[in-house]
Amino acid sequence: MQSRVFKPSVWLNFNHDGYPLVPFEQYLEVRNQHPTPNQDESAEMGVSNTAAQMQSLLTFGLIEGVVEKHVPECALTRKTSNGGTVITKDGLGHIIKDWARRICKNKDNYTPWLERAHTTLKRANSLLAGLVSLQFRCFEPLGDDAPSTVCLIAMIGEALANAKRAFKQSPPREGFAWGMVLTPHYHSLLEEDMLAQGWCPSVISYLTSTVSVSSLEYAVSCGPMNDGKDHQHCSPQSCATYVVDTTTYAAQHTSTCRSLLGRLRDTCYNISVDLREVEGLLLAGEIPVIKLDKDEDGHGYKLSVHKGRDVEYVAISHVWADGLGSTTEDGLPVCQIRRLTTLVGRQTAFWIDSLCIPRAESVRKKAIGMMAQTYSQAKAVLVLDRTLQLCQSTAPLGVRILRVLTSGWMQRLWTLQEAVLSKALYLNFADAQTPLNGLIPSTSVMLLSSHLTDLAGGLFRLTKKSAHGVYSVGDIARSLRWRTTNRPSDETLAIASLLGVQPSILVNIKSELRMIRLIQELGSIPSNVLFLKGSKLQVPGFRWLPSSFMAAQGASSGGSQLSTGSPDGRVTPRGLEATYYALKFPKTRIEEGKPWVLKDTKCDRLYEVVDPIHSVGSYECGMLLLPGWLFAANPSACVAVSILGHSSENDDGSFVVYTEYQRRLLIRKKPFLGEITAASGPSAISVAVSGSICVCVG
Structure with a gap:
């Protein structure tokens, strides 16, 4: 089409x-x-x-x-x-x-x-x-x-x-x-x-807000993978086919399982590992890994548990919706474990959450706190995704990259950490396993294919930490935007290790306060976080902080993204301290839903300010903060703040003005004042001071 x-x-x-x-x-x-x-x-x-x-x-x-x-x-x-x-x-x-x-x-x-x-x-x-x-x-x-x-x-x-x-x-x-x-x-x-x-609405939103026009043309020319999924209940924020009801969920058998083929004499059954062994290792700070062996009589199978530091192992990265989800207590069907053993190598141990993380909350928290260690110490991470396993490893490079970017694996929260921390990441296609870095085009290929350069950027971000030792909170925010999870409270736990923060610090904190603690541990964040769209925390001192980086949990699904550069905003107990371009004016009550005008006579400028989401209720403010000097007439994000009436002096003699976050707005430069008729002037609010200023936004 x-x-x-x-x-x-x-x-x-x-x-x-x-x-x-x-x-x-x-x-x-x-x-x-x-x-x-x-x-x-x-x-x-x-x-x-x-x-x-x-x-x-x-x-x-x-x-x-x-x-x-x-x-x-x-x-x-x-x-x-x-x-x-x-x-x-x-x-x-x-x-x-x-x-x-x-x-x-x-x-x-x-x-x-x-x-x-x-x-x-x-x-x-x-x-x-x-x-x-x-x-x-x-x-x-x-x-x-x-x-x-x-x-x-x-x-x-x-x-x-x-x-x-x-x-x-x-x-x-x-x-x-x-x-x-x-x-x-x-x-x-x-x-x-x-x-x-036949594209999923969430994938459409991801592609149209993330990739280039050339990449969109390429995606349309390829079409979606024919994986038999029905996306009529999906939304622009998330794919319904990856939402799992853990109360009714059961692991699936492989498509070639003999019991599914009617061979009743070969009935497949679930097997698991010794729960006490797994719990004992986790509580001792050890990583439990698994091997499949024949049982004593040679007719059945059993699983043995080993310490991860004693043997080489492969960590499995997957999404539960593909049928491999479970817990240590319930285990997995024999057909699935035999398949996993074949994929990693019969003599190689493996780790998978479905066998190595118990259901009990206290032990689960311990295992989650060790997830970064689990994936970073594995000799390799193997990605199993149903959609990718329908794609041939010999398909054109662009097709393979597109299938990875739009796969269910790429859309889930925990798989980000699993990919970024891996020493070597392999993707299991229909006929072969391919290293992720094998999908990064060469310079000569990128020269002639702008869509490949653009699409591969999403994969390159997964290799930044292992290849270059760099992975910022901006990288994480961009990678999380189109990911989802069945447990929203896991978000900070899944990204803490990527930022050098121990998840154990966050595990026992109320989920709604984890984002604050994580950012406090970092101590700094790019100052443009102030202008991101999406829901904010309602905690004094942190009303500027997004409650989530995932669009499905209220974060921005479009507009500007968090900078991947130096974190130039300092996180303090009173708020975010950074330098912005400011327009200061007398304290004014702004009525709900009405655009308003600022007049900066000093710079011969007129600005129109609107609330893009038509927030409920009026508010008071005395200053607008902008990312910088506004050049073009196109709308730019800004933030309205109220001035708290006091300031402090830094060691270098500069001053910090303390403010309180009110709401995110859009500002647009109108024609020069000299071109504005006198009739438009009286309703404009006069700017008293404009220029760069250091503020603390709470």
């Missing part, structure tokens, strides 16, 4: 060929064209001409501006069976490969060339952002072809930006957001098309 936003785009026959090669900003000028209709044109002709100009400028003009070589129309356009002409990105790979070859041959001008490419991409991206703010009105003459035209432009921008980034000596620069082209209308079209394909 072809999505309406990714179908071939009609080429509007702008006169591209036959002109000299010029920089991006001169592309229309050299063709004696202008982005507005001439006075002697009809309005309809002018609008159509503008659409053709913008289409050509942001495709051929952008490509030529970056690669600095003429690209003929025939390189990207082709005739259709009905006699029309469409433009695609099919020939873009050859253009980028040629560009890379020419850059590598021209070593002396290597850096300046990449600098010019960056400038061109930045100009094109800014122009596209302007068209987004105008709802792409210039492309309205294209009708149903408008979405695919806009998305093609974004994918070309992504491909060129990705190719520039692949050069090792490329100067580090800020990235470009091309996904902004998916306006609410285009997003709805894509969502409808993906639902019709």
Whole structure:
């Protein structure tokens, strides 16, 4: 099925060929064209001409501006069976490969060339952002072809930006957001098309809010895995097929179990390990691992328990919904244990929660406190996921990456820790086991495939700690956003070890206070945590702190994400201390649901402030905090705070202003004050002070 936003785009026959090669900003000028209709044109002709100009400028003009070589129309356009002409990105790979070859041959001008490419991409991206703010009105003459035209432009921008980034000596620069082209209308079209394909709503939300436009096109072209699951009861936040009712849950047999095939003489049965042995090892701080042996008469099977430090073992990472869940007391069917033994190697011990974690709460807490140790000390971690086991290891690299990213295993809470802490992570596909790092594309592959670079980023984050010794709270927040769990109280327990905090510190604390204690143990956190969407804790001093990093538990499912950079916010008993750009004004009561206006005469600026979620009740505030100086007219997150009336002086002579968190808002810069009529002024609240300030938000 072809999505309406990714179908071939009609080429509007702008006169591209036959002109000299010029920089991006001169592309229309050299063709004696202008982005507005001439006075002697009809309005309809002018609008159509503008659409053709913008289409050509942001495709051929952008490509030529970056690669600095003429690209003929025939390189990207082709005739259709009905006699029309469409433009695609099919020939873009050859253009980028040629560009890379020419850059590598021209070593002396290597850096300046990449600098010019960056400038061109930045100009094109800014122009596209302007068209987004105008709802792409210039492309309205294209009708149903408008979405695919806009998305093609974004994918070309992504491909060129990705190719520039692949050069090792490329100067580090800020990235470009091309996904902004998916306006609410285009997003709805894509969502409808993906639902019709059979994608789970939660996977659609994950993909559309996380990956690039190129990756979305690739996902749609592949379609979802045909795993027989019914997603009609799923939501954008979670997949209902992975919700387990532990009161009725029972481990499943393998699909090839003889008892399921009607061979009653080979009835399968559950076996388990000695509960006292497992509990004894756990209480002594030892990791219990399992081996399958023949029993004394040679006709049946038994499980033996060993200390993890005495033998090499493989830790199994799985999701209960796939049928391998249980406890030490209940055990697992023999068919499953025989399968596990075959997968890890008949002489190799293994650890799996279903056999090595008892049901009793006190011992379970002990085992959970040792989970990081369990997975980090295993010689390998083997991932078992039903969806992955339907995918061949010989499938195209992009398909395998996509199946991992959209698998049930990737959506669950505990599997994050299990992957990140592993020495070596293996994925069990239909026909072979593949190391996770074997799915990370090479530089030469990434150069020509922006969707692979983008998709592989989700897998690369799982290897950051083992490969580079780095894994921040920002990495965790990004990884948790689309994960779910049947036990929400386990969230902090599952991530504590990744941050160097002992889970045992949190186990016996009330679940609603665990997030506070975890952040206190860290001592610092990126200051942009203040602007994240989602539910917050209602504890004095910590009203700024998300109650969860998982969207299914009230965290943000979109918008800005927690920074993976240095944690520049200090956690204190009174709140979060950090430096923000502030707009201070007289204490004002803001009425529920009404937008309001701030007037900063000093900077000749006017701001409009709105509550995006229409919170109930009025509130008082005297200051807005922003991530930084507001440049564009696009809305930016800000936080309203009330000033508590006192401040303190730091050792360096700076002052800290103490405030109380009120709510997250959106602020937008309106036209300059000089352009505003006098009638709009009286209702505006005057800003007394603006600039960077150190505050403590409680």
